[in-house]
Amino acid sequence: MAKPDSKTRLLDATLKLVRAKGYAATRVEDVCAEAGLTKGSFFHHFKSKDDLAQAAVAHWEAHTTGFFAEAPYHAGAGPLERLLGYVDFRKAILTGDLTEFTCFAGNIVQEAWRSHPQISGPLADNIVSHGKTLQADIEAAMIQYGVKADWTAESLALHIQAVVQGGFIMAKATGGAAAAAQSLDHLRRYLELTFKGE
Amino acid sequence: MAKPDSKTRLLDATLKLVRAKGYAATRVEDVCAEAGLTKGSFFHHFKSKDDLAQAAVAHWEAHTTGFFAEAPYHAGAGPLERLLGYVDFRKAILTGDLTEFTCFAGNIVQEAWRSHPQISGPLADNIVSHGKTLQADIEAAMIQYGVKADWTAESLALHIQAVVQGGFIMAKATGGAAAAAQSLDHLRRYLELTFKGE
DNA sequence: TGCACCATACCAACTAGTCGGTATGGTGGA
DNA sequence: TCCACCATACCGACTAGTTGGTATGGTGCA
Structure with a gap:
């Protein structure tokens, strides 16, 4: 299994960390560390923490929709x-x-x-x-x-x-x-x- | 109804704000503002935000226990x-x-x-x-x-x-x-x- | 006078977001 | 084939703003 691309790793890390610590308590550096990246990469893909959250919402929707459909x-x-x-x-x-x-x-x-x-x-x-x-x-x-x-x-x-x-x-x-x-x-x-x- | 004392006001404010915004996102200054006080008063009664949280736990327990008992x-x-x-x-x-x-x-x-x-x-x-x-x-x-x-x-x-x-x-x-x-x-x-x- | 209570000003740590720079790989023309 | 050019991805040090917590001093009541 190939390692997912960076953006996906950041999104998956977000889903995991938010479920463990909540949204406010998960720092973007936590997300970066969990994904094995740095802030530079993070802000290349997302323009803010809120932007990440919105992308994570879409990511979650896509994930669950497919999961339950199958x-x-x-x-x-x-x-x-x-x-x-x-x-x-x-x-x-x-x-x-x-x-x-x-x-x-x-x-x-x-x-x-x-x-x-x-x-x-x-x-x-x-x-x-x-x-x-x-x-x-x-x-x-x-x-x-x-x-x-x-x-x-x-x-x-x-x-x-x-x-x-x-x-x-x-x-x-x-x-x-x-x-x-x-x-x-x-x-x-x-x-x-x-x-x-x- | 007499205005509750400051400590109680801070605790009540905490219960309210945490339910609205979560724990991590409620700042101690929010709690102070909600209670109509300032940080000086806050840190007179509680030695830290975590201390407040622990006191709020006891406050909640006391409140709910009495509420359901009656x-x-x-x-x-x-x-x-x-x-x-x-x-x-x-x-x-x-x-x-x-x-x-x-x-x-x-x-x-x-x-x-x-x-x-x-x-x-x-x-x-x-x-x-x-x-x-x-x-x-x-x-x-x-x-x-x-x-x-x-x-x-x-x-x-x-x-x-x-x-x-x-x-x-x-x-x-x-x-x-x-x-x-x-x-x-x-x-x-x-x-x-x-x-x-x- | 002394102490509980509270306000203001301030500090230090932390964190979201910025920025200059590097690495890699693709494209097109000579 | 080679090289100039460029886009994307990424790094990590730095900035600016936020926030928990401290220091100091004032006020009113016992």
Whole structure:
């Protein structure tokens, strides 16, 4: 595997460091060191730290979009299978260090929602729109299983994202991925109870 | 209402600003300005920014402990009523600005779990132990309703916290408390389905 | 008078961003 | 083939501004 080009290395370093220390606390020199470069190179590729952040947003969007598009849960036979498959998939990828499976978007939105709206805004949209990729299957499952609800498919889609994001926080709070996994188990049970009634 | 003393004002300002901008991005001068004081006063009460953070942790713990101890949900007749009452209470307090009802502990744990373990550690414990205050009622409800489960009362207690924390992130992502409220609705439905079967 | 409390001025360290310069490789014309 | 020319990528020392923390002195109350 060839070493990625410098710009990509800087972006990957950013994703990693921000997830570990937050945006404000990651210095551009940290990013340079992590990428094995110097500030000269950094400011050749990005005109400011904020510019880096915006590029990292695009980098993250591209990365996650492709990652979930290729995920196996889309192959599920019916809408509910795909929905449960999504939850299983989110549980399956909870491996390695917390900085690896934790959500860059969630971190930024939590930390910088008010101080850096230009950066956190697109990431907020990213979380919401990623969640809504499940909406069609939820609607289909509601019809298929005759679920009469006082809630909307959209609200359930966002609830799933809330559990995912909350799981990450609990994982940090408990120091392990197990907390996030258990929360996804509860979410899965909720979905089964809701659609299959048991 | 008498104006709180300076130290308390500094601590309250810290809680507010950290929830809005994160820990690293809130400067001590911001805290002073928010409290209507200057650095002289600040460093009279705290010997460093980290010292402030540690004091803010204690301040937060004292505040939340009292706040939830006095909450009405403890008056519920049975364990399930108290559990559902807790969820209702968490939903009821989602008023005002996001900086007011959002969780200081969750913010710090998300941002500083690795960079400032001395500060985030106690707050992580705080989230977990607060969650576990529900554990006894969950266990009692499991017995009362004859719930046979492959999950533990502790895991459900932590799941509830995950939904609460995740709801805050979704509230920031969508720009309103409604997302958090809807997530709590789904959580409530899960609890009812689990214990009452419908 | 003494001390808790607070303001102003200041310092030292740190960090985002700048800038002059080097290395490498591509292109086109003689 | 060779060389002038140029663009891209990169380095590392330096600058300017920020920020946590200090020093000093004033004010009001016991």
